[in-house]
Amino acid sequence: MSGSCKFECVTCTAPVNIAVIKYWGKKDESLILPTNPSLSVTLGQDELRAKTSVAVSESFKEDRIWLNGREESIESPRIQNVLKEIRRRAHKRSADSKGESKLFQHVHIVSENNFPTAAGLASSAAGYACLVYSLAKLFAVQGEISDIARQGSGSACRSIYGGFVKWKMGEREDGTDSYAVQVAPESHWPEMRALILVVSDQKKLVGSTEGMQTSIATSELMKHRINLVPKWTDEIIEAIKQKDFTTFAKITMRESNQLHAVCLDTYPPIMYLNDTSKLIIRLVHCINDILGVEKVAYTFDAGPNACLYLLEEDVPRVLHLVKHFFLPAQSNGQPSFVTGIPVPESEAFTSDISNIHLPQSQGAIKYVIHTKVGPGPQVLTDPQESLFHEDGTPKL
Ligand SMILES: Nc1ncnc2c1ncn2[C@@H]1O[C@H](COP(=O)(O)OP(=O)(O)OP(=O)(O)O)[C@@H](O)[C@H]1O
Numbered sequence: 557m558s559g560s561c562k563f564e565c566v567t568c569t570a571p572v573n574i575a576v577i578k579y580w581g582k583k584d585e586s587l588i589l590p591t592n593p594s595l596s597v598t599l600g601q602d603e604l605r606a607k608t609s610v611a612v613s614e615s616f617k618e619d620r621i622w623l624n625g626r627e628e629s630i631e632s633p634r635i636q637n638v639l640k641e642i643r644r645r646a647h648k649r650s651a652d653s654k655g656e657s658k659l660f661q662h663v664h665i666v667s668e669n670n671f672p673t674a675a676g677l678a679s680s681a682a683g684y685a686c687l688v689y690s691l692a693k694l695f696a697v698q699g700e701i702s703d704i705a706r707q708g709s710g711s712a713c714r715s716i717y718g719g720f721v722k723w724k725m726g727e728r729e730d731g732t733d734s735y736a737v738q739v740a741p742e743s744h745w746p747e748m749r750a751l752i753l754v755v756s757d758q759k760k761l762v763g764s765t766e767g768m769q770t771s772i773a774t775s776e777l778m779k780h781r782i783n784l785v786p787k788w789t790d791e792i793i794e795a796i797k798q799k800d801f802t803t804f805a806k807i808t809m810r811e812s813n814q815l816h817a818v819c820l821d822t823y824p825p826i827m828y829l830n831d832t833s834k835l836i837i838r839l840v841h842c843i844n845d846i847l848g849v850e851k852v853a854y855t856f857d858a859g860p861n862a863c864l865y866l867l868e869e870d871v872p873r874v875l876h877l878v879k880h881f882f883l884p885a886q887s888n889g890q891p892s893f894v895t896g897i898p899v900p901e902s903e904a905f906t907s908d909i910s911n912i913h914l915p916q917s918q919g920a921i922k923y924v925i926h927t928k929v930g931p932g933p934q935v936l937t938d939p940q941e942s943l944f945h946e947d948g949t950p951k952l
C-alpha cells in the first residue's frame with residue numbers, strides 16, 4: 557500500500573498487449589465472451605503503460621474517475637461492471653471476518669497513459685487491466701482477476717499477464733471459464749522485439765466494439781474464420797514454445813490479413829488499413845524475400861498502425877529500411893523518429909534498398925516505438941508515484 561495519502565490508496569502500472577491471434581466477435585455482449593480464442597504478446601511498460609491510483613476514504617461522497625487529467629463519467633457500464641464485480645468478490649472474501657469498513661466507502665480512480673489514448677494502441681487493454689489489478693490490490697481480492705478485466709474490455713484480460721498470453725474462449729454461459737492464461741513468460745524468448753509503426757494517433761472512425769459487432773452480424777467469412785482460429789492458436793503456441801520464428805511470423809501475418817479480409821467482407825465494409833499500412837505490408841514481404849525466410853511479421857489491430865514482430869538481431873536492418881522509406885523529411889514535433897529501446901547504429905544496407913522496388917513515402921509513419929516482451933502489471937510502492945496528492949485530491 558502506498559503511504560502517499562492519508563486515504564488508503566494503491567498505485568499500479570499495466571502493459572499493452574498486441575495480439576497475433578486476434579479477438580474479433582462476441583457471443584455475449586454484456587459479459588464480453590468471445591467467439592474465438594486469442595493470443596497476444598505483452599509489451600514492455602517502459603514504452604507503453606497505463607498507470608492507475610485507486611483510493612478509498614470515508615470522506616469521499618461518490619465514486620469518481622479521472623482519465624488523463626480530466627474527470628470522466630463513472631457511469632460507463634464497463635466501469636460499473638468492473639467495480640461491481642470487485643466489490644462482490646471483496647465482500648465474499650470478507651464475509652467471515654465481519655466485513656471491512658473500506659468495502660462500504662467510495663472509490664476515487666486516477667489514471668493516465670504514457671502514450672496516445674483511443675488511437676489504436678490498445679489503451680483500453682492496458683487501462684482496464686490496470687484498473688482491475690489496482691482495485692484487486694486495494695480490496696485484497698485474490699485468485700483469477702483476468703475475467704474481471706475482460707468485462708472492462710475483452711483484450712484487457714490478456715494484459716493481466718506478462719509474456720505470451722492466451723485468452724481462453726470458454727464454453728460456459730456465465731463466462732467463468734473465459735479468462736487469460738500465460739503460455740510462456742517474458743523471459744522465454746528474450747530476443748523477441750516489437751516495432752510499433754505509428755501511422756496515425758487519431759481516434760479511429762469505427763471502434764473495435766462496433767466493428768466486431770457488424771462483422772458478426774454480416775460477414776460470411778467470419779464463420780470460416782471462427783472455425784479456423786482455434787487451430788492457428790494451437791499452432792502458434794507450439795511455435796512460441798519451440799521459438800520457431802518462421803512459423804510464428806507466417807501465422808501472425810496470415811491471421812492479421814484474414815481479420816482485415818473479414819472487415820472488408822463486413823457490410824458496410826470496414827477498412828482499417830490505409831495506403832501506408834499496405835506499403836508496410838509490401839515492405840515486410842520484400843524484406844523477407846531478400847532474407848530468404850520470414851524474419852519479420854506484421855500485424856494490424858483495428859487501425860492503420862502496424863506492429864512488427866522480429867528478433868533483436870534484425871532490428872537495425874529493418875529499421876534502416878523503415879527509415880529509408882518512411883522517415884519524415886522534417887521533424888514532426890516528435891523528439892526522435894525511433895523511441896524506446898536504443899538501437900545500435902546500423903551498417904549501410906544499401907544493397908537491400910536497391911533490391912526493394914517501392915515508392916518512398918516520406919512522413920507517412922509519424923514515429924516508431926521499439927519495445928520488447930514485458931511483464932504483467934506492477935505495484936508501485938514509492939509514494940511519489942501516487943496520482944493522488946497527500947490530501948487525497950487527484951494530481952491533474
Ligand atoms: N488508463 C485507462 N484507465 C481506464 N480506462 C481507460 C484507460 N485508457 C483507456 N481507457 C478506456 O479505453 C477507451 C479507449 O478504447 P478504444 O478501444 O477506443 O481505443 P484503444 O484501446 O486505444 O484502441 P484499440 O482497442 O483499437 O487498440 C477510453 O475511451 C477509455 O474509456
Ligand SMILES: C[C@@](O)(CCOP(=O)(O)OP(=O)(O)O)CC(=O)O
Nearest residue numbers: 575578579709710711764765857858
Ligand atoms: C483488433 C483487436 O485489438 C480487438 C480488441 O477489441 P477490444 O478488446 O478493444 O474490444 P471490446 O471487448 O469491445 O472492448 C484484437 C485483439 O486485441 O485481440
